[in-house]
Amino acid sequence: MMNHRKMFFLAMLFCVVVNASAQSIPEWKMIHPGVWKAVIGKADAMTLLSVADARPNLQAMSKLPSKSFPLPKGEISMTVVDHKTYLRFPLEKGEQLYGFGLNFKNVNQRGKIFNLHVDHYDGQDNGRTHAPVPFYVSSNGYGVLIDAARYITVYAGSGVRTDAKNPPELMDRNTNKKWSAHPYSDAVEILVPADGASIYVFEGPTPMQVVQRYNLMNGGGYLPPKWGLGFTQRVPTLYSQSDILKEVQQFKEHAFPLDFIGVEPGWQSMAYPCTFEWDKTRFPAPQAFIDSLSRQGIRANLWLNPYVSPVGTLYPKLKPLSGSHTVWNGIVPDITIPKTQQILKEHFFKLHLQLGVSGYKMDETDGYDSWLWPDVATFPSGFSAEQMRQVYGLKMQQMTAGWFREMNKRTYGLTRASNAGASGMPYVIYNDYYDHKDFITALVNSSFAGVLWTPEVRASKTAEEWVRRIQSVCFSPMAMLNAWADGTKPWSFPEVEKAVQDVAQLRMQLLPYIYNCFAQYHFEGKPPFRAMQLVDGFRFSTKDQYMMGDHILVAPMFAGEKTRTVYFPEGKWYDFYTGDFVGENQSLVITASLEKIPLFVREGGIIPMVPPHFHAPAPGEKLALEIRHYGKMPASAELYDDDGVSFDYEKGMNSKTKLVVSKNEKGELKGNLIRSSTEKVFSYKDEVVWKFMTKQ
Numbered sequence: 001m002m003n004h005r006k007m008f009f010l011a012m013l014f015c016v017v018v019n020a021s022a023q024s025i026p027e028w029k030m031i032h033p034g035v036w037k038a039v040i041g042k043a044d045a046m047t048l049l050s051v052a053d054a055r056p057n058l059q060a061m062s063k064l065p066s067k068s069f070p071l072p073k074g075e076i077s078m079t080v081v082d083h084k085t086y087l088r089f090p091l092e093k094g095e096q097l098y099g100f101g102l103n104f105k106n107v108n109q110r111g112k113i114f115n116l117h118v119d120h121y122d123g124q125d126n127g128r129t130h131a132p133v134p135f136y137v138s139s140n141g142y143g144v145l146i147d148a149a150r151y152i153t154v155y156a157g158s159g160v161r162t163d164a165k166n167p168p169e170l171m172d173r174n175t176n177k178k179w180s181a182h183p184y185s186d187a188v189e190i191l192v193p194a195d196g197a198s199i200y201v202f203e204g205p206t207p208m209q210v211v212q213r214y215n216l217m218n219g220g221g222y223l224p225p226k227w228g229l230g231f232t233q234r235v236p237t238l239y240s241q242s243d244i245l246k247e248v249q250q251f252k253e254h255a256f257p258l259d260f261i262g263v264e265p266g267w268q269s270m271a272y273p274c275t276f277e278w279d280k281t282r283f284p285a286p287q288a289f290i291d292s293l294s295r296q297g298i299r300a301n302l303w304l305n306p307y308v309s310p311v312g313t314l315y316p317k318l319k320p321l322s323g324s325h326t327v328w329n330g331i332v333p334d335i336t337i338p339k340t341q342q343i344l345k346e347h348f349f350k351l352h353l354q355l356g357v358s359g360y361k362m363d364e365t366d367g368y369d370s371w372l373w374p375d376v377a378t379f380p381s382g383f384s385a386e387q388m389r390q391v392y393g394l395k396m397q398q399m400t401a402g403w404f405r406e407m408n409k410r411t412y413g414l415t416r417a418s419n420a421g422a423s424g425m426p427y428v429i430y431n432d433y434y435d436h437k438d439f440i441t442a443l444v445n446s447s448f449a450g451v452l453w454t455p456e457v458r459a460s461k462t463a464e465e466w467v468r469r470i471q472s473v474c475f476s477p478m479a480m481l482n483a484w485a486d487g488t489k490p491w492s493f494p495e496v497e498k499a500v501q502d503v504a505q506l507r508m509q510l511l512p513y514i515y516n517c518f519a520q521y522h523f524e525g526k527p528p529f530r531a532m533q534l535v536d537g538f539r540f541s542t543k544d545q546y547m548m549g550d551h552i553l554v555a556p557m558f559a560g561e562k563t564r565t566v567y568f569p570e571g572k573w574y575d576f577y578t579g580d581f582v583g584e585n586q587s588l589v590i591t592a593s594l595e596k597i598p599l600f601v602r603e604g605g606i607i608p609m610v611p612p613h614f615h616a617p618a619p620g621e622k623l624a625l626e627i628r629h630y631g632k633m634p635a636s637a638e639l640y641d642d643d644g645v646s647f648d649y650e651k652g653m654n655s656k657t658k659l660v661v662s663k664n665e666k667g668e669l670k671g672n673l674i675r676s677s678t679e680k681v682f683s684y685k686d687e688v689v690w691k692f693m694t695k696q
Ligand code: GAL
Pocket: 237, 264, 265, 303, 363, 364, 431, 432, 482, 484
C-alpha cells in the first residue's frame, strides 16, 4: 500500500509533468501577408504542407487587404498533454463555419463532429472523405488550418465547457419546447494526436479573401491545359487499343467533342496490384496508339493504383523501399523516400511520359480500412501508417505533377485522395459514390478545401437523369463520362442525344470563359467553381447551386424535378440563354426545360465565347470570338490567354486583354476589345462579335 506522503508526492510530480508539457498562450507570427502561424509543442517533421511543397504567391497575397489578427488571441487555447495536442478557437453567436474537407451532405458545418481521415466517402459527413482538409472558413471572415498529417478530431462548435464564455441557455426539458439535445457551443475544439502542430490563421476580411489567401499560400490554383477543360470519356476496363480507336471514330460520327480518353485498368499487364506496364495483347503498340490519338487531337490518360505487382519489373527494385503490409498482394512503395521516387520516375518516363501519355488517374489512394494497409503497418521512412494514409494521395499528386513540369507540359488528371496544400495540383477528385445532389454539394464544398471535384457521370436509370447529370458535369472542373463499368456513351439515350450534345458544345463554346476562371484561380486564388457563400453579401443558405467564376450562377436540375428554388445574390441577374432579367437578392422558384441547365449571369457579366468545336484549340490555332454582355450597365472584364499547354505563361508568355463595354452618346452599349502592348499570345481571330443579350 502506498502511504499518504508518497501519494501526495506522486500527485505533485504529475502536476509538474503536465504543466511542463502544456502551453496555452500561442505566439502568432505573420508569415505571409494576412497569414499567421503558431507552433505548439513539437510539430511533426512531415506535415500536409511539407508534402504539398508549394511556393506561396506572395505578390498576389500582398494585394489583399490585411489589417490585424482576425480573432481574439486571448480566447485561443493550445495545450499539449500526453502526446496529444488540444486546440480551442472561439465562436460568436450567428457565426457559420464552412469547410473541414470535401463533405457531400452539408455546407454549414457548425455543430458537426469530424474525424478527419483520408477514406472513400460512404454516405456520411463524418470527416472520412477523399480530402479531409483540416481547414475551415468562418462566415465572419477568417480561416484556420491545422497542418498535421494525423487523424484529427474536430468538434466544430458542439462541446460545451464548464467555463464557456457564452454558455447555452439552461432549459427544462419537462416544460420548455426549445430544449435541444445539441445546445449552443461557443468554440471549435480540435484534438491532434501528436506532440504538437502548426496552426495557420488566415485573415479575410471576406470569406472569399480567406479562401484566396489559402489558395495563394499553396501556390495559387492550378491552370489546366486547355485540352483538360474539353470533354473526356473513360472507356470500359478491358478495351484494347483498337477498341479505343474505334470509339474515337464513333465520337466523330456522333459529332461529339472529345479531348482526352481515359484508359482504365486493362492497359496494364496486371491490375490490382499493378505492373504499370502495357498489356501486350490489348496494347501491342502503345506508341502507335498514342500517336494515332494525337493525330486526331486526342490525348490519353492512364488509370493506375499505387500497389506494385510481384510480376512487374518494378517489384524487386521497390521491395526494400516498401511498407510492411501488402494491398491486394501488391507492395506499397514508400513514396516519401527520394530513391523510391526516382525508381518510379524512370519507369513512368520510359513507358508512358516519353510516349506522350498526358496524365494519370490515380485510384485507390484513399483506401477502405478493410483492404488498405492497417494502422499497425510500418514504412521504411519511419513515418507511421496514419501519416502515410493522410498524405499518400497528396504525395502521388506532387510527385507526378513534377514529372510533367520537368517536360514543360501541363497535365490534368484524377486523384481519389488529397489533403491540405493541394490548390496547385493538376488533379481533380472523383469517387465511386453516385448521388447527383450530393455530388453538387461536394462541388460547392470543394471551394472551401482548395481542391477540384468532378460530379462524373457513369450511368443512369432514365434519359432524364442522363441529361441532367451530363449538364452538371459540363459545368464542373472536368467534363467526364466514366464508362469503365457500364460502357455508356454520351449518345446512349437517343431521345436526349441532342440535349447532351448541346450542353457538351456549350461547354466547348464557353472555354474562353472557363479558362479565364482557372486563370483567376491561379493568379488570384479564387476557386473556379465556388459556393454561393463565397459571394460577398450572400445571405441565404443553399447547397445545390454554385458560381462558375465571377459571373455565371449554375443551378443544376435533378431527375424528377421540373422546378427548383434559386437564390440570387445582391445585384440584378439575367437568364444566360435569353438575357432577360430574372431577379435580385431573392429566392425564386424557376421552371426549367429538360434541354437546358439553368444558368444566370450577373449585371455587367461579360462572357467570352467561341463557336462550337470538337477539340480545345491547339497552340497557335485561332478561333472566332463572340463576347456576350448581360444587363444594362457598362462593364469591363479581362480575357486571359496563353499557349494552353506549357508553363511558358509563368515567364510572361501570356496576354490579358481588356474587354470594355461602355455607353455611347446615344446611350447605346458598345464593346471594345483592347489588346495589351505586352501581349505575347492571342488565340482569337481579329474580328469580334459583341452580343448585348439584354434588351435595353
Ligand atoms: C474504381 C474507380 C473507378 C474505376 C474502377 C476501375 O476504383 O473509382 O472509377 O476506375 O476503379 O477498376
